Amino acid sequence: MRLHTRFVALVSGLGVxxxxxxxxxxxxxxxxxxxVTGHAAAGKKVxxxxxxxxxxxxxxxxxxxAQWIDPKPRDFTLGVFKCRSTPTGTLPTDEDLFNAMSRGFxxxxxxxxxxxxxxxxxxxxxxxxxxxxxxxxxxxxxxxTIPPEPTLTVESILHGRELYQKMExxxxxxxxxxxxxxxxATLTDNKDLPIRPYDFSSGSRFMCGVxxxxxxxxxxxxLDGTPMPSFADDIKPADGWDLVHFLRTLQPLQTxxxxxxxxxxxxxxxxxxxxxxxxxxx
Amino acid sequence: xxxxxxxxxxxxxxxWLASGVVTCACLFGALALSGGGSKAYTAYSLAVHKTKxxxxxxxxxxxxxxxxxxxxxxxxAFGQRFRDNGYQLMNDRDSPIWQNPSYIPVTFRxxxxxxxxxxxxxxxxxxxxxxxxxxxxxxITQSGFDLSGMDLWTAGTLYKNISFVLLPSSDNxxxxxxxxxxxxxxxxxSNRWVNFKVGKFELDNLISEKxxxxxxxxxxAYQSYHFLPGGDINDFGLGDNQIGAELSGHxxxxxxxxxxxxxxxxxxEVNLPTSQSYDAFFTFSHAVDxxxxxxxxxxxxxxxxxxxxxxxxxxxxxxxxxxxGNKPFYRxxxxxxxxxxxxxxxxxVMHASDNAFLATGTAANVALPPGARDARWNSGFxxxxxxxxxQFVVTARWETVRMSQQTDPATPxxxxxxxxxxxxxxxYPIMFSRAGLSWHTEVSAVRTRGSAFxxxxxxxxxxxxxxxxxxx
Numbered sequence: 001m002r003l004h005t006r007f008v009a010l011v012s013g014l015g016v017x018x019x020x021x022x023x024x025x026x027x028x029x030x031x032x033x034x035x036v037t038g039h040a041a042a043g044k045k046v047x048x049x050x051x052x053x054x055x056x057x058x059x060x061x062x063x064x065x066a067q068w069i070d071p072k073p074r075d076f077t078l079g080v081f082k083c084r085s086t087p088t089g090t091l092p093t094d095e096d097l098f099n100a101m102s103r104g105f106x107x108x109x110x111x112x113x114x115x116x117x118x119x120x121x122x123x124x125x126x127x128x129x130x131x132x133x134x135x136x137x138x139x140x141x142x143x144x145t146i147p148p149e150p151t152l153t154v155e156s157i158l159h160g161r162e163l164y165q166k167m168e169x170x171x172x173x174x175x176x177x178x179x180x181x182x183x184x185a186t187l188t189d190n191k192d193l194p195i196r197p198y199d200f201s202s203g204s205r206f207m208c209g210v211x212x213x214x215x216x217x218x219x220x221x222x223l224d225g226t227p228m229p230s231f232a233d234d235i236k237p238a239d240g241w242d243l244v245h246f247l248r249t250l251q252p253l254q255t256x257x258x259x260x261x262x263x264x265x266x267x268x269x270x271x272x273x274x275x276x277x278x279x280x281x282x
Numbered sequence: 283x284x285x286x287x288x289x290x291x292x293x294x295x296x297x298w299l300a301s302g303v304v305t306c307a308c309l310f311g312a313l314a315l316s317g318g319g320s321k322a323y324t325a326y327s328l329a330v331h332k333t334k335x336x337x338x339x340x341x342x343x344x345x346x347x348x349x350x351x352x353x354x355x356x357x358x359a360f361g362q363r364f365r366d367n368g369y370q371l372m373n374d375r376d377s378p379i380w381q382n383p384s385y386i387p388v389t390f391r392x393x394x395x396x397x398x399x400x401x402x403x404x405x406x407x408x409x410x411x412x413x414x415x416x417x418x419x420x421x422i423t424q425s426g427f428d429l430s431g432m433d434l435w436t437a438g439t440l441y442k443n444i445s446f447v448l449l450p451s452s453d454n455x456x457x458x459x460x461x462x463x464x465x466x467x468x469x470x471x472s473n474r475w476v477n478f479k480v481g482k483f484e485l486d487n488l489i490s491e492k493x494x495x496x497x498x499x500x501x502x503a504y505q506s507y508h509f510l511p512g513g514d515i516n517d518f519g520l521g522d523n524q525i526g527a528e529l530s531g532h533x534x535x536x537x538x539x540x541x542x543x544x545x546x547x548x549x550x551e552v553n554l555p556t557s558q559s560y561d562a563f564f565t566f567s568h569a570v571d572x573x574x575x576x577x578x579x580x581x582x583x584x585x586x587x588x589x590x591x592x593x594x595x596x597x598x599x600x601x602x603x604x605x606x607g608n609k610p611f612y613r614x615x616x617x618x619x620x621x622x623x624x625x626x627x628x629x630x631v632m633h634a635s636d637n638a639f640l641a642t643g644t645a646a647n648v649a650l651p652p653g654a655r656d657a658r659w660n661s662g663f664x665x666x667x668x669x670x671x672x673q674f675v676v677t678a679r680w681e682t683v684r685m686s687q688q689t690d691p692a693t694p695x696x697x698x699x700x701x702x703x704x705x706x707x708x709x710y711p712i713m714f715s716r717a718g719l720s721w722h723t724e725v726s727a728v729r730t731r732g733s734a735f736x737x738x739x740x741x742x743x744x745x746x747x748x749x750x751x752x753x754x
Contacts, residue, residue, distance in 0.1 A: 036573070049348040049672045050360070053715055065344030065715055104373055109344055111371035114535040115359035117571045202374065 031094040031126040038094075038122025040130050046120045047127050054109065059131030069109050072193055079134030080190060080225040083208035088222040088230035090141025091134060097125045099209075106205040107198070144220055146213055147237045152245055152256055154264045160246025163239055165275050167231060172197035175275040177250030182277075190225040197228075200250035215244050338387035338437055339364070340715035343371055347713050348672035352626065354710075354718060354753075355493040356667075359569070359577045363536035368445040368468030368477065369437060377442045387438035393722065395749025398425035399499045402742045405734040419735050429454040430497065430749065433461070443468040447483070460552070462523055475531030475540075482525045482550060486541035486565045488581040488617040489628050491521035495667065495677045498747035501704035501726030506632050506661035509683045511698050512732075514657060515643040516589050516611055516636050517549045524550045524561070537569040537577070547588055547608070557605030561587035567617075576621025585613040592645035607646025609637035615662075624669045631662040641689035651690070658687040663702075673710040677724075679703070694738070699731040708751075717754040723747065 031038035047055075056063040059076035066073050074081070083100045084092040092100075101121055104112035113121060129135040150156065164170060172187060174180040177200030189195045198207055208218050220240055222230030235243070248257035265272075340347055347354045350361030357365060370376035400423040409415035431454050437447040444467055451461035464481025468474075484492050489504075496502050507521030526545030532538065543563040548556050567581025590605025615632035639646050641657035663681035670676065683700040706724030713719075726745040733739035 045671070049346070053346040053349075054344055069344050104371075106373050108373065109371075109375055111343070111345075111360075111364075111373055113360065115363045115537070115577070117573065117577050119571075119573050120576075 029126060029130065031098070031122050031129070033094050033098045033118075033122045033125070036118050036122045038119070038124070038126035040123070040126040042119075043123035043125065043127030046116070046124045050113070050116070051124065059128065071108050071189070071195060072191070073110075075191065076128050076131035078190070078225070079132035079138075082223040082225060083218075084141070084221050084224065085143035085217055086141025086221065087144060087232065088224055091138055093140045093143060094122075094125055096140075097128060098122060101125065103209060105207060106203065107196075107207060144217070144232065146216055146220075147241075149212055149216075149244075150238065150241050152260060154260050156242045156245045157249060157257060157261050157264075158246075159239070160242035160244065161272075161275070163235060163243050164246055167234065167243075170275050172227065173200065177201060177247065187227045189227075195226055200247060201252055204251065204253055212241075212244050212248070215247060216240050219243065338389045338435065339369060342385065342387065342438065343375065344715055346672075346715055347710075347718050351493075352667065352669060353495060353672070353675040353708055354713075354720070356490070356495055357493055359536065362539075363532070366477070366530070366532040366536045366539065367474070368439070368443060368466045369447075370439060370443070370445065370468065376439055378439055387436055389433075389435040389753050391433040391435065391751070391753035393430035393497060393749040393751040394427070395430060395497075395722075395747060396425075396427050397498065397748070398423065398746040400424075400742075400744045403733040403735065403739050404741075417734070419733065425746075430751075432456075433753075435753075440465070447481075473531075474534065477530045477532075478527065479530075480527040482523050483528065484523050485520060485543065485563055485585070486528070486530065486539075487520065487583065488565070488567050488579065488619060489630055489665070492523075494665075495675065495708055496679065496704055496706065496724060496726070497722055497749065497751065498704070498706075498724045498726045498745035500702065500728045500743050500745040501679065501706070501724055501747075502745075504630075504663060505681050505683050505700050505702050505728070506630060506663055509634075509659065509661060509700065511636070511641060511657045511659065511685065511689065513643055513689070514636055514641050515591070516640045518561075518585075518587055518589070518611065518613075519549065520585060520613055520632075522550050524548075524563075525552070526560070537571075537579075539565070539567050539581075541565040545587075547590075553602065555602045557588075557590040557603070557608055559588045559590075559605075559608045561585065569619075572621070575623065578621060579619040581617050583613075583615060583617065587611050589640055591639045592647060607639070609639040609646060611636040611640060626667040626669070628665040628667075629662070630664075632660065634659050634661065636689075638689055653691050654689050655687065655691070657685075657689040659683060659685045659698075661700075673713055675708050676706075677708065678705040694732075697732045697737045700728060702726070702728040706747075712752075718752065720751040722749050722751045 029040040052063055053065045054063045054069060054073040055061055055076065056066065061073040061075035063073060079091060081092045081096065081100070084090070084096045086092055086096070098121055101113050101124060104110050170181050171183045172181045174184065179197040179199035181197065184197050187195050187197060204210060206215055206218060207223065208214055218228070220230060220232045222228055231240070245257050248255050249261040251258070339350070350357060350364055352358045364371060400421060402421045403419045404422045405417040406420040406422070407413055407415050408418045432452045434450045436449070437445070439445045444465070446465050447462050449460065449462040450458050452458045460482060462482055462484065464479045464483045466477065466479035468477045470476040470478060484490060491504050491507050504521055508519040510516055524543070524545040525548060526543055528541055528543040530539070530541040541563070545561045545563060546554065547559040547561050548554060563583070563585045565581060565583045567579055569577050569579035572578045588608040588610050591607040591609055593600035593606070594604035595601060613632055613634045615630065617630045618628065620627045635656050635658045638650055638654045638656050642651055642654045644650050644654070661681070661683040663679055665679040666677070668676045679702070681700070681702040685695060685698050688695065688697065704724060704726040706722065709721045711719060711721065724745070724747045728743045730741045731737070733741045
């Protein structure tokens with residue numbers, strides 16, 4: 001009887017293990033994005049057509065053309081992704097990968113894959129998740145909570161400017177946000193390859209989106225695999241929005257932030273202390 | 283003669299098969315020598331790093347041919363968006379400042395081939411060399427190794443949102459002309475719906491004849507794009523590149539597109555050889571995301587044109603560019619591009635009309651033949667592609683042209699009607715961003731109603747074609 005019980009327990013345990021393994025493997029083979037279920041098998045065909053020459057047949061970023069591309073294509077085997085809605089150090093959601101693929105990366109060779117059907121994109125996301133064992137053992141992180149954007153005021157912009165100085169953003173991004181701070185030339189990514197900080201004067205798109213919420217997410221989640229850290233533990237949510245409002249003024253765009261900032265600067269410019277190393281800052 | 287033809291046909295079939303076997307052996311040999319056979323994606327594994335001459339855009343962006351082409355040269359949805367954005371991916375790598383200084387945006391394309399052409403019921407002197415011996419009906423056949431024409435495609439961005447295309451193209455004797463040459467300005471007023479180009483370019487046909495997957499003598503053109511009734515002096519072809527200016531626009535993903543073009547009435551010929559009139563072309567298409575099926579597109583088009591019917595003369599010789607007595611013609615219809623997974627269906631329908639003066643070749647300053655009226659016809663085709671994988675595609679096409687109104691009421695209703703059938707395969711053993719090679723094999727046959735001997739004759743022309751279509 002005891003032998004029988006042990007046998008049943010052993011078989012049951014094995015069954016649970018197999019079921020769990022199957023379930024986790026299964027989840028890595030599928031994605032679920034806004035009503036669309038992506039399948040890795042179908043994604044493999046799409047990947048082969050569109051992605052393989054950069055990201056490589058093994059997803060390690062060593063495709064035929066990787067040698068000519070700078071920054072290098074993403075190495076999917078590491079399971080490290082820049083653009084996430086999840087906290088730093090966690091895996092992104094399926095939607096994060098889907099959105100990144102659709103949006104492309106403005107400062108890299110990665111184009112927008114918007115013309116592909118949503119099914120194709122969901123399939124590719126499922127296939128990309130087969131490259132790293134992380135997806136089999138770890139769940140995606142929980143997306144961070146983004147509080148509603150407060151009313152835009154000049155005080156918010158000024159506070160954001162103070163944070164830009166205090167958090168030493170200028171060290172990489174430069175005093176004017178041109179990506180030319182004193183540390184800029186020394187930065188490397190997680191594969192020890194040189195990497196440039198974002199130049200806010202280069203246009204309207206950020207690395208991970210175009211909206212204020214996208215910008216908020218970037219410095220609250222960090223860009224994993226790059227020197228850009230998460231500031232989630234260092235600044236309050238309201239401070240994050242202030243920083244967003246200030247960063248918007250660094251762009252060469254007709255934004256509401258720029259309009260308020262320019263109007264304020266017209267009469268208060270001489271009140272500002274320059275951004276930079278201690279002793280010159282405010 | 284008939285027996286000789288039969289013998290020749292057998293001999294040709296033998297050499298065609300031998301050629302195919304040898305070609306296959308060479309390609310597999312190349313793959314084996316490169317070690318490519320050991321990987322899942324053999325084509326991508328060939329060592330090409332020493333290649334210097336490179337397809338223009340693929341090299342610039344490091345993308346495979348299959349990123350922009352369902353099977354090159356046909357564009358897919360991503361390639362269409364790239365083209366609609368003025369050959370830009372819309373990241374910050376579009377401007378020439380991002381290109382390697384050694385980058386030269388040039389692509390060569392040519393197709394050495396073996397082909398056989400045959401035409402039945404041709405008018406031939408009964409005694410060769412004796413024009414007084416009378417004409418007899420015979421089948422004419424040609425076959426052998428041959429060359430295609432060559433495209434020397436150069437294109438790129440001059441600056442962000444300003445791009446160019448220059449395409450000197452030769453026939454297979456080496457006689458060059460400019461197939462395309464234009465400058466394009468994109469996102470004017472920071473608006474993707476306002477793009478402008480000027481020069482010589484392909485009409486914005488939803489189903490492009492310049493990028494399609496047929497190369498043979500009979501299958502290598504859409505009958506619908508070039509058909510004209512017998513005796514018609516109109517020179518227009520919907521598949522011919524035209525000279526003019528085009529305003530176009532598209533949604534962010536290029537699922538919705540429009541184009542409005544104003545074109546010289548020259549059918550793309552330089553030096554203004556006809557008249558001072560202009561044609562207009564309008565296109566609109568919209569695509570929807572159909573989930574697992576793919577992206578489905580439907581579009582409409584209208585070409586409204588005029589052509590001169592007579593010229594000013596000097597000593598009775600027409601003076602180029604002085605064409606007058608312009609008479610109208612039009613082509614209107616619908617086209618689609620529908621995906622069912624890896625199966626693509628391209629339907630096309632057209633209604634066409636040529637003014638009676640054009641259809642009868644009558645100068646507008648003289649009277650029409652009694653009873654003459656506009657020539658009208660309907661045409662259409664259905665083309666199918668099955669993409670076994672990005673490097674292998676099976677193609678088929680059925681096409682028809684039906685006269686709906688002969689210009690001469692006494693002409694049989696079906697004179698000139700056309701039915702065309704084509705099928706083939708394209709295998710791309712080499713498909714890199716730096717070079718491409720396709721082994722293209724195609725069979726095509728066209729039946730035309732009416733011969734030099736009887737309007738009820740069915741004249742068959744057919745093509746067998748196998749070639750190595752390469753670009754680099």
